[in-house]
Amino acid sequence: MQYTKKENELHLVLKRLNEWGQTSSDSVEEANAILNLNQESFNQISQLDSELSVEERKDFLNSNKTTLTHLIVKQKELIIFIKNESDHLTEQLAQMNQKSNVVNHYMNKEKSLFIDKDM
Numbered sequence: 001m002q003y004t005k006k007e008n009e010l011h012l013v014l015k016r017l018n019e020w021g022q023t024s025s026d027s028v029e030e031a032n033a034i035l036n037l038n039q040e041s042f043n044q045i046s047q048l049d050s051e052l053s054v055e056e057r058k059d060f061l062n063s064n065k066t067t068l069t070h071l072i073v074k075q076k077e078l079i080i081f082i083k084n085e086s087d088h089l090t091e092q093l094a095q096m097n098q099k100s101n102v103v104n105h106y107m108n109k110e111k112s113l114f115i116d117k118d119m
Contacts, residue, residue: 003059006060010064017038050064
């Protein structure tokens, strides 16, 4: 029974990962939510592992190698997506800060860099 629960939980994790990658509008928030849900599933799988014998765990691993391999690949893709988006947002934030610094520096100058024609 624990074996079946563990298998179902594993397939649920893979289903979430497969569904996430199907649209171009998938966001970092959605990806992060999936990671959190999957972490809950991994915790449950770990709990179920503690209730299985060593032989049952070996049998599970051997019978689900393909599923586990797909899961690892999809999970890495999700993490890479989050990292790339994070890098992109960090770059945009740095650009905004640089623009803000230029404006602030200009505004803080006591003397104008422009010549007033009326003078």
